[in-house]
Amino acid sequence: MNQWLDERLHISRLNDKFLRKAFPVHHSFFLGEITLFSLIILILTGILLALSYEPSNSMVVNSFDPGTSDAPNLIPAAYHSTLKINAAPFGDMLRRIHHWTANIMVAASVIHMMRIYFTGAFKKPREINWWIGMLLLIFAALTAVTGYVLPYDNYAYNTLKVIYSIAASIPWVGEWVAQAAFAGKFPGDGVIPRVYGYHIMLLPGILLALTAAHMLIMIKQKHTQPQYAKRIAYKKIVGVPLMTQQTPIMLMLALLFAGIIVLFSAFIPVHPVEYFGPPTTTPIENIKPDWYLLWVFGVLAIIPGFEFNFLGGNINSEFVGAILLPTLTLGLMFAVPMLDRSRENLYYAENPTNHPVRLGLGVAFMMLLAVWSVAGYKPELISAGILTTENANTVLWIATFLVPALSYFFVQAVVRGIRALREADERDRTIHAAHADD
Amino acid sequence: MTRYKRQDPEITRRKFINVAMGTTAAVGGVSLLSTLGAANPVFRLTADKMPPLEGDILVHAEASKEGRPITIDDLSTQLVRAWPMGKDENGADVIRKGDPNNILALYRFPKGQLVAPTNLEATIDGEVVAYSDICTHAGCSVSDSDINAGQMRCPCHSGEYDPKRGAVVTGGPPPKPLAQLPIRRDGDRLVVTGFFLTPPYPYHNNEAEWNNLKREVEEALT
Ligand code: FES
Numbered sequence: 001m002n003q004w005l006d007e008r009l010h011i012s013r014l015n016d017k018f019l020r021k022a023f024p025v026h027h028s029f030f031l032g033e034i035t036l037f038s039l040i041i042l043i044l045t046g047i048l049l050a051l052s053y054e055p056s057n058s059m060v061v062n063s064f065d066p067g068t069s070d071a072p073n074l075i076p077a078a079y080h081s082t083l084k085i086n087a088a089p090f091g092d093m094l095r096r097i098h099h100w101t102a103n104i105m106v107a108a109s110v111i112h113m114m115r116i117y118f119t120g121a122f123k124k125p126r127e128i129n130w131w132i133g134m135l136l137l138i139f140a141a142l143t144a145v146t147g148y149v150l151p152y153d154n155y156a157y158n159t160l161k162v163i164y165s166i167a168a169s170i171p172w173v174g175e176w177v178a179q180a181a182f183a184g185k186f187p188g189d190g191v192i193p194r195v196y197g198y199h200i201m202l203l204p205g206i207l208l209a210l211t212a213a214h215m216l217i218m219i220k221q222k223h224t225q226p227q228y229a230k231r232i233a234y235k236k237i238v239g240v241p242l243m244t245q246q247t248p249i250m251l252m253l254a255l256l257f258a259g260i261i262v263l264f265s266a267f268i269p270v271h272p273v274e275y276f277g278p279p280t281t282t283p284i285e286n287i288k289p290d291w292y293l294l295w296v297f298g299v300l301a302i303i304p305g306f307e308f309n310f311l312g313g314n315i316n317s318e319f320v321g322a323i324l325l326p327t328l329t330l331g332l333m334f335a336v337p338m339l340d341r342s343r344e345n346l347y348y349a350e351n352p353t354n355h356p357v358r359l360g361l362g363v364a365f366m367m368l369l370a371v372w373s374v375a376g377y378k379p380e381l382i383s384a385g386i387l388t389t390e391n392a393n394t395v396l397w398i399a400t401f402l403v404p405a406l407s408y409f410f411v412q413a414v415v416r417g418i419r420a421l422r423e424a425d426e427r428d429r430t431i432h433a434a435h436a437d438d
Numbered sequence: 439m440t441r442y443k444r445q446d447p448e449i450t451r452r453k454f455i456n457v458a459m460g461t462t463a464a465v466g467g468v469s470l471l472s473t474l475g476a477a478n479p480v481f482r483l484t485a486d487k488m489p490p491l492e493g494d495i496l497v498h499a500e501a502s503k504e505g506r507p508i509t510i511d512d513l514s515t516q517l518v519r520a521w522p523m524g525k526d527e528n529g530a531d532v533i534r535k536g537d538p539n540n541i542l543a544l545y546r547f548p549k550g551q552l553v554a555p556t557n558l559e560a561t562i563d564g565e566v567v568a569y570s571d572i573c574t575h576a577g578c579s580v581s582d583s584d585i586n587a588g589q590m591r592c593p594c595h596s597g598e599y600d601p602k603r604g605a606v607v608t609g610g611p612p613p614k615p616l617a618q619l620p621i622r623r624d625g626d627r628l629v630v631t632g633f634f635l636t637p638p639y640p641y642h643n644n645e646a647e648w649n650n651l652k653r654e655v656e657e658a659l660t
Contacts, residue, residue: 162594
């Protein structure tokens, strides 16, 4: 059959070009793969969920609790269908798997990104893939957020409201943008079909296209080589070919990963729609976004309220906190490859401790996001008595500057220590070598 | 035979094609962009989406007694949420909850506790006061604070308001106080006597648009 196919499709060329791509063997090189597996699981479970989900926010009678004929119990169709999915065999499990995988996908891509950053793999010639990776991260987060809205319970409703008002806070065009994005004034009659369209068509399409580009470029440019490759065969690609050695490793990893996700989903429930109930105006205490957006939420929580008029546009704290600052933060991440001026093509993954400034800045940046994420817990910190309403903002703002700065210097100190040890080792070795010569 | 050099045309072919293609792409792109406008549906101001207006009765918003008129005895220093209820074109009762920003917060304080900048004229005997319950920060629905007794607190980013002093902001990110709604007493019921005194969320920073809305409402009613 191989020959039959080959005569028609020239499979062997594909084989030479792609299937023999060498994969470095090192545990930190599996994070990207995990992200890819997550995407596949998400698409599969997503298709199954879409088969029973009803994308509509018009009101229907709750078949689980119909009320009386003159006072029927009306709930949005989307929420109703979510209840039905939960009641179906394995329906709740499906939702959990979808939800957990989404979380893990973002986590894996963030750690993957750290690996790229700390080993300098973003350097020339791989800048383009860093940028595509950034876009992937952003669109993955957007997909996750739109997915949050779909169950259309009280939590989703209140989240959507916040998202809408963030969009509407853009000066000059905000109101129009928010209405165009969410099908009219909140809550528009078509808001759920709209978000559904984003979540299952537009955003996954973008994600798939970007993923394809990401991987083709990676195959074309090859991975950075781990350090051990330098010792084995200098300037040669070291690794196992995709077909067939890498494939079983990947398969095992994929299955193990799927197993872990199912295990997670079996024991840890997610987003209990029954508990939150249908949309109401009664707010949900301490509503919070997922962990990867908590930092934006934290900024919003500690930014003092203000607004001023600028050339007829209204600039308020919400716009600055939820759009401007995050855009700057992401912009900084986009700019990372441009901060490096080396003209040489990078071949080997670098040892982070050989680049203490980059390492320190990276850690400081992560600490900054961590501080902001903690700030997202401001109400809890206050009610736990750790902070008071009066000093919370001040303390958190000081931490915003202090913690990253301290962690930068801490990293420098640690790096210096590591280097001193390494040099001592080096010296020892030469002395011993010298002795051996005697 | 003379060899003559052909005069350069004014623009080269390459340039012409580039310009032509560029123009086509630009015009085509812009025209396609205009279809984005279709994403923004037309807004129709129906009775259930109108802001609270003169003559509306305040009814309970809590699910278990939704639609029941609120009496003064239902109120206390604890927040009670209310919807304005008016009439539609056919004169039937309609709860104006088509716009979730119409949700109201009602309080009743012992005489003398409500002070400026609350507009006391717009309260009932300086005791019962009605505010928009929508936080001016990002539009969450504000509740009673469980941390600072007597204050209102927004669950979204911990904005705080003082309901006894015109709902001024006492903490957190909200830029403006909650808008106060003028009310009076009619027998047992609470009746709205006019529009919000200041533009409520989401018009709190856009007076002109709030005035537009008021005009639209008035036109729709006549
Ligand atoms: S929405 Fe109320 S504080 Fe942000």
